[in-house]
Amino acid sequence: MFKKEIFAKIQVPAGGKVRISDFDPGWKQVAELWSTERKPDEEATEFRAKKVLAESRTQLAEAQELLWASDTYAILIILQAMDAAGKDSTIRHVMSGVNPQGCQVYNFKVPSEEELDHNFLWRHMKALPERGRIGIFNRSYYEDVLVVKVHPEYLRKLPPGKVNKNFWNARYEDINAFERHLTRNGTVILKFFLNISKGEQRKRFLKRLNRADKHWKFSLSDMKERAYWDDYMKVFEDALSATSTEWAPWYVIPADKKWAARSIVAQIITATIQSLDLEYPEVTPEQTAQFDEARRQLENEANGPG
Numbered sequence: 354m355f356k357k358e359i360f361a362k363i364q365v366p367a368g369g370k371v372r373i374s375d376f377d378p379g380w381k382q383v384a385e386l387w388s389t390e391r392k393p394d395e396e397a398t399e400f401r402a403k404k405v406l407a408e409s410r411t412q413l414a415e416a417q418e419l420l421w422a423s424d425t426y427a428i429l430i431i432l433q434a435m436d437a438a439g440k441d442s443t444i445r446h447v448m449s450g451v452n453p454q455g456c457q458v459y460n461f462k463v464p465s466e467e468e469l470d471h472n473f474l475w476r477h478m479k480a481l482p483e484r485g486r487i488g489i490f491n492r493s494y495y496e497d498v499l500v501v502k503v504h505p506e507y508l509r510k511l512p513p514g515k516v517n518k519n520f521w522n523a524r525y526e527d528i529n530a531f532e533r534h535l536t537r538n539g540t541v542i543l544k545f546f547l548n549i550s551k552g553e554q555r556k557r558f559l560k561r562l563n564r565a566d567k568h569w570k571f572s573l574s575d576m577k578e579r580a581y582w583d584d585y586m587k588v589f590e591d592a593l594s595a596t597s598t599e600w601a602p603w604y605v606i607p608a609d610k611k612w613a614a615r616s617i618v619a620q621i622i623t624a625t626i627q628s629l630d631l632e633y634p635e636v637t638p639e640q641t642a643q644f645d646e647a648r649r650q651l652e653n654e655a656n657g658p659g
């Protein structure tokens with residue numbers, strides 16, 4: 354398990370201005386996070402990360418049961434990234450041990466006409482996890498300050514007004530207020546930006562093109578968005594700087610090494626739920642008496658006919 358100080362290295366400080374280029378997407382950052390030795394070996398680190406992921410999964414399954422039983426908190430996990438950064442596979446790997454009944458994943462795509470008829474948070478509000486559950490937003494209302502900021506032509510049906518700095522600042526403010534409201538009411542929010550490099554995205558796109566069984570994953574619109582890489586980095590910087598708060602922090606996850614990204618995300622989620630210090634609901638003396646009675650009845654049944 355990473356220590357708290359290590360998490361701090363990839364957590365965006367509240368109220369600060371973050372530069373994505375300060376976070377290395379690859380081995381350099383991973384080595385820095387894991388290294389107890391001075392010259393960590395990549396293969397050995399990968400082996401260790403996979404072991405840690407397996408352990409985290411077991412712990413996460415236990416933590417989730419407690420989350421469910423204590424019925425007080427919900428966990429909201431937000432994943433944002435450039436295409437091919439591994440959002441889907443991170444979800445699959447991290448959540449694979451968790452009881453499906455206590456977990457829900459929502460993918461947010463281009464909004465429908467009905468969704469555009471409401472405020473930009475509406476469709477996400479409807480999808481929030483209930484107490485006891487882990488909800489994952491695969492993309493989220495952050496798209497409304499990311500893709501929409503890169504392509505303001507997506508803004509439709511809004512009251513007249515200039516789309517300027519104030520407009521975007523108002524959106525960040527709304528998001529912060531919304532998240533503050535949620536956390537005050539028992540939803541713990543974790544936000545992950547899976548940080549891949551442009552070179553790694555190129556490799557992953559080429560793999561999708563070169564393997565027939567991966568063709569379904571490739572889309573020309575992903576290519577189109579790649580051309581806006583620098584614009585995206587800028588809007589990510591703006592959004593992360595404006596919305597990493599004490600109550601809902603952003604983590605910048607090095608994502609060029611898939612094994613590292615999965616292990617880090619799993620550990621942060623597990624450590625966060627564990628830090629809630631949840632307990633199974635207490636059994637009252639009346640309930641204990643009722644259980645004794647039920648046990649007595651069942652034991653008598655076993656001795657009787659049938």
Ligand code: ADP
Binds near residue numbers: 461491
């Ligand atoms: P994914 O890439 O998450 O697997 P898709 O390939 O279907 O899923 O992509 C979903 C698309 O929907 C993305 O290009 C994303 O930018 C877009 N999208 C999500 N929310 C919005 C929004 N509010 N406005 C415009 N586009 C959005």
